[in-house]
Amino acid sequence: MIKATIDDVAELAGVSIKTVSRVFNKESNVRASTREKVEAAIAELNYRPNLSARSLAGNKSFVLALIYGHPGAHYVLDIQEGVLEVCRPQGYELVVHPGVYQDKELTKEVTELILEKRIDGVMLTPPISDHAAVINSLKKHNIPLVRVAPTENKSLSPYVETNDQESSYDMTCQLIALGHQRIGFIAGHPDHRAIGLRFEGYKAALIENQIPIDKTLIEQGDNSFESGEKAARVLLALEQKPTAIFAANDDMAAGVMMVAHQMGLKIPQQISVSGFDDTPVAHQLWPGLTTIRQPIRQMAKKATELLLKQIKGKDVQLPASILSSTIIVRESTGKANVKK
Amino acid sequence: MIKATIDDVAELAGVSIKTVSRVFNKESNVRASTREKVEAAIAELNYRPNLSARSLAGNKSFVLALIYGHPGAHYVLDIQEGVLEVCRPQGYELVVHPGVYQDKELTKEVTELILEKRIDGVMLTPPISDHAAVINSLKKHNIPLVRVAPTENKSLSPYVETNDQESSYDMTCQLIALGHQRIGFIAGHPDHRAIGLRFEGYKAALIENQIPIDKTLIEQGDNSFESGEKAARVLLALEQKPTAIFAANDDMAAGVMMVAHQMGLKIPQQISVSGFDDTPVAHQLWPGLTTIRQPIRQMAKKATELLLKQIKGKDVQLPASILSSTIIVRESTGKANVKK
DNA sequence: ATGAAAGCGCTAACAT
DNA sequence: ATGTTAGCGCTTTCAT
Numbered sequence: 001m002i003k004a005t006i007d008d009v010a011e012l013a014g015v016s017i018k019t020v021s022r023v024f025n026k027e028s029n030v031r032a033s034t035r036e037k038v039e040a041a042i043a044e045l046n047y048r049p050n051l052s053a054r055s056l057a058g059n060k061s062f063v064l065a066l067i068y069g070h071p072g073a074h075y076v077l078d079i080q081e082g083v084l085e086v087c088r089p090q091g092y093e094l095v096v097h098p099g100v101y102q103d104k105e106l107t108k109e110v111t112e113l114i115l116e117k118r119i120d121g122v123m124l125t126p127p128i129s130d131h132a133a134v135i136n137s138l139k140k141h142n143i144p145l146v147r148v149a150p151t152e153n154k155s156l157s158p159y160v161e162t163n164d165q166e167s168s169y170d171m172t173c174q175l176i177a178l179g180h181q182r183i184g185f186i187a188g189h190p191d192h193r194a195i196g197l198r199f200e201g202y203k204a205a206l207i208e209n210q211i212p213i214d215k216t217l218i219e220q221g222d223n224s225f226e227s228g229e230k231a232a233r234v235l236l237a238l239e240q241k242p243t244a245i246f247a248a249n250d251d252m253a254a255g256v257m258m259v260a261h262q263m264g265l266k267i268p269q270q271i272s273v274s275g276f277d278d279t280p281v282a283h284q285l286w287p288g289l290t291t292i293r294q295p296i297r298q299m300a301k302k303a304t305e306l307l308l309k310q311i312k313g314k315d316v317q318l319p320a321s322i323l324s325s326t327i328i329v330r331e332s333t334g335k336a337n338v339k340k
Numbered sequence: 341m342i343k344a345t346i347d348d349v350a351e352l353a354g355v356s357i358k359t360v361s362r363v364f365n366k367e368s369n370v371r372a373s374t375r376e377k378v379e380a381a382i383a384e385l386n387y388r389p390n391l392s393a394r395s396l397a398g399n400k401s402f403v404l405a406l407i408y409g410h411p412g413a414h415y416v417l418d419i420q421e422g423v424l425e426v427c428r429p430q431g432y433e434l435v436v437h438p439g440v441y442q443d444k445e446l447t448k449e450v451t452e453l454i455l456e457k458r459i460d461g462v463m464l465t466p467p468i469s470d471h472a473a474v475i476n477s478l479k480k481h482n483i484p485l486v487r488v489a490p491t492e493n494k495s496l497s498p499y500v501e502t503n504d505q506e507s508s509y510d511m512t513c514q515l516i517a518l519g520h521q522r523i524g525f526i527a528g529h530p531d532h533r534a535i536g537l538r539f540e541g542y543k544a545a546l547i548e549n550q551i552p553i554d555k556t557l558i559e560q561g562d563n564s565f566e567s568g569e570k571a572a573r574v575l576l577a578l579e580q581k582p583t584a585i586f587a588a589n590d591d592m593a594a595g596v597m598m599v600a601h602q603m604g605l606k607i608p609q610q611i612s613v614s615g616f617d618d619t620p621v622a623h624q625l626w627p628g629l630t631t632i633r634q635p636i637r638q639m640a641k642k643a644t645e646l647l648l649k650q651i652k653g654k655d656v657q658l659p660a661s662i663l664s665s666t667i668i669v670r671e672s673t674g675k676a677n678v679k680k
Numbered sequence: 681a682t683g684a685a686a687g688c689g690c691t692a693a694c695a696t
Numbered sequence: 697a698t699g700t701t702a703g704c705g706c707t708t709t710c711a712t
Contacts (some may be wrong), residue, residue: 005705016683021707029681046455052401053705055392056688073413073620081438093435093457098421116388117433125590225624254624261626280413281621284565284594345689356699361691369697393689396704 005243013041022313024049037328041082049148061118063093065108066306069128070103071223072091072251074279075113075296079125082300089306099128102192107133110287114143123148123300127192144310146303151193158306158316160299160323162274164194166312167292168201168246169208171274174327175244176209179336180272182217184235184242186252189222198248198276217242221252228255236263236271243336251277257285257332268334271321278328288330344385349397353381364389401458402645403433407450409441409468411532411563412591415636416621419465419488422640430648435459439468441531447473454483461647463488463640468531469620484650498646498656500639500663504534504616505631506664508541508586511550511614513556514667515584516549517605519676520612522557524582526592529562538588538616557582568595576603576611583676584612590619590631597672608674617623618668624651628670635663 009018012265015038022030023038028036041047055061064087068076083094099115106128111134121144128134129150138145139156148158175183185202188195206213216238219231221304228247232255235242247253253275257267265271267287275282278293309316350357355378362370363378370378370470374378377379381387395401404440405429408416423434439446446468454462461484469490478485479496487499515523525542528535539558546553556578568587572595588591593615597607605611609626615622618633642661649656 009704017706018708019681020684022682026709033681034681036484050396050705051457052392052395056390056396056690057705057707059688059707061392075418076417077413084436095433096424096436098424117391194694225620231652242634251620251624258624258626280565281592281624284591284598284621285625286598333697358699359692359697362698365691371697374697390689393704394691396706397689397691399704400689472683649685 004047006049006172008045009038009047010183012045013038028263043261047177055118059118061117062091063095063117065110065113065119066094066096066118067099067121067122067128067134068125069192071101071126072249072277072279075277076125077295078221078296079123082172082297083123083304085297086301086304087308092120092146092308098136101127106131107137109299111137111141114138114141121145121311123303123307125191126194127147130193134328136340144306146310148299148303151195151197152304153177153340155318158303158310158318158320160303160306160320161194161228162294162299162323162325164325165201165204165296166199167327168198168207169250171246171276171327172202172203172205173209173293174329175246175274175333176211178244178272178334180242181211181336182214182244182245183211183243184217184219184231184239184245186219186228186231186235186245186247186256188248188252190220192223192323195223195276196246202246221248223249223251225251225255227257228252229259230255232256234258236260236265242271244274244333248276250275250277250282250289253289253291253332254281254285258291267332269337272333272336274333282328283330286334287332290333291328291332292325293328294325298324342386344395345671346389346593348385349378349381349387352372353378357481371431376500376573376605378676382588385483387438389602395458399458401460402431402456403435403519404448404460404644405453405457405459405462406434406436407468407474408436408465409532411466412617412619415617418636419463419640420639423463423644425637426641426644427648432460432648437476437677441467441471446471447477450474451477451481454478455482460484461485461651463643464561465489466534467529470533479646484647486647486650488639488643489534491537495658497662498643498650498658500643500646500660502634502665504634504664504665505537505544507543507667508538508588509629510541511586511616511632511667512545515586515612515614515673518584518612518674520580520582520584521551521676522554522580522584523551523572524557524559524585526552526559526561526568526571526575526587526596528588528592530560532563535563535588535616541601561588563589563591565591565595566596568592569599572596572599572672576605582611584614584673586614588616590615590617590622590629591630593631594621594625594673595627607672609677612673614673614675619680622668623670625671625672629671630673631668632665639663652655 006017072236125148147155221227275291278291283288398480465488469487485497561567620630622629
C-alpha cells in the first residue's frame with residue numbers, strides 16, 4: 001500500500017535517493033526535468049516519506065505541542081482545530097497537553113514533554129501564555145515558541161492577541177449610551193491576565209465618560225458560573241443597585257442572569273447584563289446574552305504560521321498582528337431604567 | 341541535556357545496548373542485579389529513548405489517533421483528556437483528527453492519516469463510531485481499533501458504551517411518576533445512532549406504563565439548539581399540548597426552554613423539560629435543567645485501555661463493559677399540571 | 681546539478 | 697542471561 005520507500009522512488013525515476021530527497025524537501029539545485037520525473041514517480045507509487053526516519057536522520061520531529069490552560073472547552077477546541085488546519089498541510093502534527101496553571105509540576109511536565117518527544121515548537125494559550133517558569137524553560141531549551149494573548153514580557157516570543165481592552169471599552173460605552181450610569185463589573189480570575197485587560201477597558205470607558213469609578217460596583221470573580229452568581233448576589237443587594245452588569249466572561253454573566261431570574265428581576269428592563277466570549281451558552285440563555293466574540297480560530301491559525309516560520313528559521317517580527325473582536329448585541333441589554 | 345543515548349547508558353552500566361533495551365522494554369531474561377545497574381545508569385544520565393529511532397527500528401509509532409465527530413466541545417475534550425490520562429504513562433502519544441461524518445473525504449482522510457503517520461491504534465467517537473466505510477478501511481489496514489458508543493456491527497471491534505436507552509427509560513418513567521401523560525420527545529440527528537437509542541428508551545417507558553405513543557408528540561431534531569426551538573414551537577402549539585418535553589440532548593432542551601420562556605410558559609409549572617448530556621449549559625439555564633450525565637471520561641479511559649491491550653497483542657473480549665449514566669434532577673421538571 | 685557513503689538511535693534476529 | 701550484527705528509511709557531508 002504505502003510500502004514504497006525513497007529507494008523505490010529513486011529507482012523508478014532513475015535518479016539517486018538524494019535527488020528524491022531534494023525534490024521532497026523543495027531544495028534548490030534540481031533541474032526542472034529531473035524534478036518532474038521524480039514527482040511522477042512519487043505520484044505513481046503514492047510515496048510518503050517515513051516520518052520516523054526523517055525525524056531520526058534530520059533531528060526534527062515534525063510535531064508541535066499545544067499547551068492549554070482551561071479557558072473553556074470551546075476555546076480550546078477552536079484553537080486546536082485552527083492549529084491543525086495550518087500545520088497539517090505543512091507536514092506537522094499536533095500533540096496536545098492540558099496544563100493546570102497552578103500546578104507546581106507544570107513546568108517539569110512541559111519540559112519533559114518537549115524533550116522526550118523532541119517537539120519542534122510550542123504554542124501556549126491563556127492563562128499559560130503568561131506562565132513565566134514555563135516560558136523560561138522553553139527559552140532555555142531553545143524551543144520555538146508562540147503565545148496566544150500574552151499580557152506580559154511580550155518581547156520574549158512572537159504572539160497573537162486580540163483587542164480585548166478596546167472591546168470592553170466599546171461594550172461599556174454602549175451601555176453608557178443606553179443611559180446606564182451605575183454599571184457593575186465582575187472581574188475574571190487573576191491568574192488569567194488577558195481577562196484582566198477587560199477590566200481596564202471598562203474603567204477607561206467610565207473615565208472617558210466622566211462617570212466616577214465606584215468600588216462597590218466591582219466584584220472579583222474567577223471565571224466560573226458560580227463566582228458570577230456570588231458576585232451578582234452582592235451587586236443586586238446593594239442599596240443603590242447597578243442598572244447594568246458587565247461580566248468579564250459569559251459563564252459569569254450566566255450566573256448573573258440566574259440570580260436576576262431568581263430575584264424576579266426582568267432582563268433587560270430592570271437589569272442589563274453583558275458578557276464576553278460568545279460561548280454557545282450566550283445564545284441559549286434567555287434572554288440572549290449581549291457579548292463579545294473573539295476570532296479564536298484565526299488567532300490560532302496566525303499563531304501557527306508564526307510558529308512554523310520560526311521553526312523554519314525565518315525571522316518573525318514583533319509585535320504580531322492584532323485581530324479584532326466583535327460585539328454581539330442580543331436581548332440581555334437595553335435602555336437603562338433610571339428613576340427620575 | 342537529554343543527549344544521552346542508549347550507548348552512553350550501556351557504557352556507564354557496563355553492559356551491551358541490547359541489555360539496556362531489554363530493561364527499558366521490560367523484557368524478561370535480565371538478572372535483577374543487571375537490571376538495577378542499568379536503571380541506575382538511566383537515572384544518572386536522565387536517559388530517554390529517542391522515539392523516532394524506536395519507531396523506525398521497531399516499525400511502531402507509539403502514537404494513537406482520536407477521530408472525533410462533533411457531539412459537542414465538552415464531550416470531545418473530556419474524551420481527549422481521558423485518553424491522554426491513560427496513554428501517556430504507557431509511552432503513547434495522541435494525535436487528534438476532527439472528522440465530519442457527512443464528508444465524502446472522511447475515509448480517505450483517516451486512511452491517509454494512519455498510513456502516513458504510522459498510527460498504532462485508532463479510537464472513534466460518535467457519530468463516527470458507526471461510520472461503516474471508515475471502520476472497513478481501518479480493518480482492511482489491520483489497525484487496532486476501539487469505538488466509543490457504537491450501535492451497529494458491534495462485533496467488528498472492541499468498544500465501550502453507556503446505558504443510554506435505560507437512562508432514557510428511567511427519565512421517562514420519572515416524568516410519568518410526576519403525573520405526566522402527554523410527554524413530548526425531540527429526537528436527535530439520525531446520523532448519530534447512539535442518540536437514537538434514547539428514543540427507544542422513551543418509547544419503552546410509555547409502553548410499559550400503558551401510555552399510547554402519540555406521533556404528534558414526537559419531533560425530529562438534529563441535536564442543535566435551533567432544532568430544539570423549532571420542535572418546541574410545533575409541540576407547544578398543539579391543541580393538546582404536552583405537559584413535559586424530553587429532548588434527546590441538552591442543546592435541544594435549551595431550545596425548548598427558550599421557546600417556553602418566549603411564550604410565557606412557566607417551567608416546570610406549565611411545562612416540564614428534560615435533556616440529556618449534562619453539558620455545562622444544563623446548570624446555567626434558568627431553571628436548571630434535569631438531564632442525564634454520561635461517564636465520558638471513564639469511557640475514554642476504558643476504551644484506551646482496550647486499545648492498548650490490542651496493540652500489545654493481547655486478546656480483548658467482546659462485549660466490553662457498559663458504564664452507567666446518572667440522572668441529574670434539577671428544577672426544570674416537576675409535577676404535571678393536569679386539568680381534571 | 682547529482683550521487684555515494686556514512687550515520688541518526690534504536691530493535692530484531694541470531695549468536696553465545 | 698547477555699552480546700553481536702544488521703538494518704529501519706531517511707538526511708547530511710562531501711565528492712564529482
